[in-house]
Amino acid sequence: MKVVTGVVGNDIHVVANRLIDLSLRARGYEVYNLGVNTHLEEFFDAVVETGAEVLMISSLNGEAEGWGREVRLLKSRYKTLDDVVLMIGGNLVVGSGDPEEIVARYKNYGFDLVCHQVDLNTGLDMLQELVDQRFPA
């Protein structure tokens, strides 16, 4: 299973990105890590280029909110991304907010899986569950 991952926007917070990389590999995924400061187009291009089944975007500084709104529009310009599992995680708002409301908002942006301030391994377990559903062996 191939995963493209990275930190969206002008966000240099690298620590969690490395740990996600390490954990995904440990779980047997083939990881294409675009690192920090990655723009939305670069993520989608990488998914097309690698044929990845999962796109996992992370954000720490809260600017995902601005980028999230553009996901549907941008995704509609690509023809082959309908089956890709879209996941976002990290700290998804600037300041604080109601977690349920945040999850609903991001699902509305087009994400299948939204992990706002969720522990890394819990988030990866959630991903596994969804992947097993969508791509039955």
Place this chain on the structure above:
Amino acid sequence: MSLLQEEREIILSNEYVDSFDFAEVAEFVSNASKELFISHHFARKNKMLVQPRGGFPTYQQQFALYEYFVDANVDVLPLTIDSNTRLNDYATAKKMLRLSEENDMDMLNGYPLVTHGYRTTRKMITHFDKPVSLRHGTPDARLLIETAIASGIFEIEGGPITYLLPYSKNFPLDKAFLYWKYVERVCANYSQLNEPINRESFGPLTATLVPPSITIVIQLLEMLLSLEEGVKSFSVSFAQQGSMNQDIVTGAVLKKLARHYAGEIDCGDAAINLVYHQWMGAFPTNQDYADQLINLSTVIAAMVGADKIITKTRQEATGIPTKEANAKTVADTQYCLRILNGLPNVVDEEEEEMLTLQVTAIMEAVFNDPADTLWRKVFNCIKNGIIDVPFSPHIINQNEMITIRDAGKNIRIIERGNVPIPDRCYEYDKSRCDLSKDTTSIVNDIIHDIGIMQ
């Protein structure tokens, strides 16, 4: 006219610079007060110098900050530069400075030195008559350091590796080496006019589980790159790592090897100083705990025998500190140093030997690279992972090395990647850690090890 002078004239005829008077600046440096030179203080003082961090947008705010620091008995003043200037975006810095001045609200996270210019800034520096250290994070600092020295700032922090690998994703590393070569040469040339300009490397790097061998190698290489251009006063540095013993060992090996390698290139006459950073990782939000951590750092700096300590504040976890909180740390640190007497002499020969072996093996691999100049050798070794900095965001960094803490909170290498750690040292490091766990548990341990002080 020399090539360097030609380049200087191009750099300084920038539209954001108000006519740079080369002759006047040289005259100023020649006659500048010895008090402004940290190299002069290093040579004379037998006490550890205390330096806080801090930079505000406006002249008035920076001036007020310095008044607080002087009241708290500071030894070295900081000038921290805003992020726009660090990225050479002088237009934005100028706009944000005006907004800060007009709206009584800080729109910059530091002092925009190029925008204020040297004629203005020099008035402040000479008024306080204390050494000032330039803190930035700029890959291309050519204009910035010209402005700094012309202002009377005679200590320049940074380097091509330590100001790039922790801060940037894709600024070209080879360019950074060439831009810093310019900085070294300008510092070396001005050093002939009065006391030496001190250069300082930024040892904390990513401040996230960087093993001491990598820290020391990068300190030594930036020192050599500086000395070979003629710099006569250089500070190597590192930050609190989490284990007092490992800090003491690191300090001892760094001092010993710095002198050794400086001698190897016939620069034994240069002064080499050791700087210690109070904990640079994630801080506790509880401000009383933060004060405890800061005091602990000061005790370790004394055990390490540092020549200068760079302080944090109790507000570290919350954002840019107030001048009051910043001055409090200076006063507290001075008090702690005054009452720290009769320190025991701790030497751990086995750990020193292991660390020395690691460092010399990596240094040898760098020197054996076939490139013709030192900076190209270092460039190649970063590119091929002989030097690998954990948690660097830069695309050139290998990211194969994995480190973790042992029971004594020492940072150990459990995956060496392409770094030529000798087998004996590698086995020693791994034998200290519990590696029977699965990767998920090890990742959890790493998360815990990063947040050790919270």
